[in-house]
Amino acid sequence: MNAISAEGLMKTFGSGEKAVRAVDDVGLTVAEGTVLGLLGPNGAGKTTTVRMLTTLLAPDGGRATVAGHDVVTQPQAVRASIGLSGQFAAIDENLTGRENLWMFGRLYQLSSKQARRRSDELLEQFSLAEAADRPAKTYSGGMRRRLDLAGSLLIHPKVLFLDEPTTGLDPASRMELWDVIRERVSGGATIMLTTQYLEEADALADRIVVIDHGRIIAEGTADELKAKVGGERIEVVVHDPAALSTATEILQRGSAGECSVDEHTRRLTVPAATGSKGLVQVIRDLDAAEVEIDDIGLRRPTLDDVFLHLTGRFAEEEPAAEAVAQGVSSGND
Amino acid sequence: MATTEHAPQVGSVQAVGIRQVLSDTMIIAWRNIRGSLRVPDTQIYMFIQPIMFVLLFAYVFGGAIPVEGVNYREFLMAGIFVQTMAFAVAPASVGLSDDMHKGLIDRFRSLPMARSSVIAGRVVSDLCSQLVVLVIMMICGVIVGWGVHNGVGPFLAGVGLMLLFAFAMLWVGAVIGLSVGNPQVAASAGLIWLFPVVFLSNAFVPPETMPALVQTIAEWNPISSMVAGARELFGNESIIVSDAWPMQNPVAAALIWCLLITVVFAPLAVRKYKAAASK
Numbered sequence: 001m002n003a004i005s006a007e008g009l010m011k012t013f014g015s016g017e018k019a020v021r022a023v024d025d026v027g028l029t030v031a032e033g034t035v036l037g038l039l040g041p042n043g044a045g046k047t048t049t050v051r052m053l054t055t056l057l058a059p060d061g062g063r064a065t066v067a068g069h070d071v072v073t074q075p076q077a078v079r080a081s082i083g084l085s086g087q088f089a090a091i092d093e094n095l096t097g098r099e100n101l102w103m104f105g106r107l108y109q110l111s112s113k114q115a116r117r118r119s120d121e122l123l124e125q126f127s128l129a130e131a132a133d134r135p136a137k138t139y140s141g142g143m144r145r146r147l148d149l150a151g152s153l154l155i156h157p158k159v160l161f162l163d164e165p166t167t168g169l170d171p172a173s174r175m176e177l178w179d180v181i182r183e184r185v186s187g188g189a190t191i192m193l194t195t196q197y198l199e200e201a202d203a204l205a206d207r208i209v210v211i212d213h214g215r216i217i218a219e220g221t222a223d224e225l226k227a228k229v230g231g232e233r234i235e236v237v238v239h240d241p242a243a244l245s246t247a248t249e250i251l252q253r254g255s256a257g258e259c260s261v262d263e264h265t266r267r268l269t270v271p272a273a274t275g276s277k278g279l280v281q282v283i284r285d286l287d288a289a290e291v292e293i294d295d296i297g298l299r300r301p302t303l304d305d306v307f308l309h310l311t312g313r314f315a316e317e318e319p320a321a322e323a324v325a326q327g328v329s330s331g332n333d
Numbered sequence: 334m335a336t337t338e339h340a341p342q343v344g345s346v347q348a349v350g351i352r353q354v355l356s357d358t359m360i361i362a363w364r365n366i367r368g369s370l371r372v373p374d375t376q377i378y379m380f381i382q383p384i385m386f387v388l389l390f391a392y393v394f395g396g397a398i399p400v401e402g403v404n405y406r407e408f409l410m411a412g413i414f415v416q417t418m419a420f421a422v423a424p425a426s427v428g429l430s431d432d433m434h435k436g437l438i439d440r441f442r443s444l445p446m447a448r449s450s451v452i453a454g455r456v457v458s459d460l461c462s463q464l465v466v467l468v469i470m471m472i473c474g475v476i477v478g479w480g481v482h483n484g485v486g487p488f489l490a491g492v493g494l495m496l497l498f499a500f501a502m503l504w505v506g507a508v509i510g511l512s513v514g515n516p517q518v519a520a521s522a523g524l525i526w527l528f529p530v531v532f533l534s535n536a537f538v539p540p541e542t543m544p545a546l547v548q549t550i551a552e553w554n555p556i557s558s559m560v561a562g563a564r565e566l567f568g569n570e571s572i573i574v575s576d577a578w579p580m581q582n583p584v585a586a587a588l589i590w591c592l593l594i595t596v597v598f599a600p601l602a603v604r605k606y607k608a609a610a611s612k
Contacts, residue, residue: 080445090440094368106360107446
């Protein structure tokens with residue numbers, strides 16, 4: 001059973017020559033109780049897709065159902081089944097945490113009493129109980145984000161949309177949010193998560209859809225996507241930047257593939273032709289050449305490699321000029 | 334599809350009934366008032382500014398602006414009331430642009446609530462705060478020597494007229510707030526043009542003292558109709574020597590102006606809101 005299903009979704013911003021197709025024929029399904037990671041750089045069309053699925057934006061074409069309700073013809077039913085937590089904490093800064101949650105509960109059409117009880121539970125669960133009666137403007141970034149997420153959970157939504165829930169958060173707050181998200185999934189919720197962080201999709205998502213320039217360019221489990229870029233790699237971090245060229249030569253010697261060099265982190269990566277044997281050989285050669293190394297190992301490809309492979313650039317790199325224009329015209333996408 | 338078991342523990346999910354519209358509107362109004370009372374700007378706007386205006390005009394300008402044949406403080410108060418009602422533009426424009434800015438409107442739109450309640454709640458909360466401000470000013474007015482002389486009926490009609498004007502003006506504020514999209518800009522854009530409009534009227538001085546062209550503008554200025562209407566209903570002394578229709582029929586003119594402003598700006602505000610919210 002699919003909690004979310006979309007086919008042929010289209011959205012164009014602007015008109016005439018300046019028209020930008022923010023979402024171009026996006027089709028996807030998310031099975032009940034699973035997490036779909038929607039992955040892509042800034043301006044790829046992630047937020048626009050979420051806005052259409054959450055009834056905030058009318059699609060120009062295609063159709064979609066969420067929790068069994070059509071997003072265009074049954075928007076109120078969709079809204080009553082979903083929680084949405086965005087990239088910018090959408091809370092009332094002048095209200096306290098408790099007041100914010102009570103208000104959202106009431107607007108989800110809970111009774112005043114239900115809203116109060118549920119707010120108390122959520123404040124407790126999100127470690128906000130102590131700050132519950134302080135205006136939200138006194139909250140830290142992590143607290144705001146938690147309050148925002150709590151605001152999307154007043155009704156135990158069947159489907160939860162999280163649009164870049166951890167962008168801009170410090171690592172500790174990010175881990176906290178990950179735990180909350182995992183808890184939701186074990187509680188049976190279906191989650192659609194957009195992110196620019198590959199490790200986030202890797203950690204949380206059952207399936208991943210990679211989107212770029214409004215189009216789906218790949219989908220599958222993290223393992224399936226990684227399998228696309230091939231096998232293991234040898235990765236070396238040299239201690240002295242001056243040794244980079246010697247090390248490159250040595251790595252290149254035992255491998256059929258191209259050695260990629262990141263001068264900033266002094267990291268070299270090369271496809272491992274012969275597995276661990278090759279690694280031992282590389283260590284010997286480096287030692288013989290007196291190249292001091294900080295780190296060396298065999299590793300499986302990460303989603304970063306996947307993204308690089310699919311789009312020719314790193315996910316967190318600035319998008320191409322075209323995508324920048326798109327980001328501007330579609331607001332915060 | 335597991336539609337039925339998906340139906341969440343909420344009330345009506347399809348049609349938004351009138352009861353839900355009312356309840357959602359009151360929640361938004363509650364939230365506006367509750368939140369704004371925590372903002373120093375609003376506290377000053379609501380409690381300090383009205384008192385300041387009454388005292389300033391009564392004691393500082395009052396002595397220097399002799400209006401022949403009338404008690405100036407009696408003459409002045411209606412002007413200050415109307416000016417302050419016109420300032421309803423500010424909280425409406427700042428409030429709405431602030432909401433758009435913070436993405437709160439997106440959250441509201443993703444909830445199964447009545448969509449009209451975001452604006453309707455703003456109207457209700459702003460009218461409540463304007464009423465509070467009006468009451469504070471009237472108490473100050475009584476202290477400095479203002480009074481009503483026509484009995485309870487016309488007095489209540491006068492209060493109603495003031496709130497009707499605030500109602501009309503907050504739609505102007507809503508249009509400004511939804512157009513500029515930045516609370517700081519909204520704050521000044523909401524008020525800057527109001528001062529000349531208010532001063533180009535009979536609010537603080539009789540238009541007869543102005544040059545002919547300016548006098549004509551003042552006589553047809555909606556502010557003048559409002560002020561003259563308030564003076565008539567409260568039974569405050571005023572000297573109307575003008576033959577201009579709005580000056581001869583101030584209450585009718587005031588009502589027409591309120592209606593006209595609302596008819597033009599309310600639909601515009603709703604359209605702006607829909608456009609801004611669906612970006």
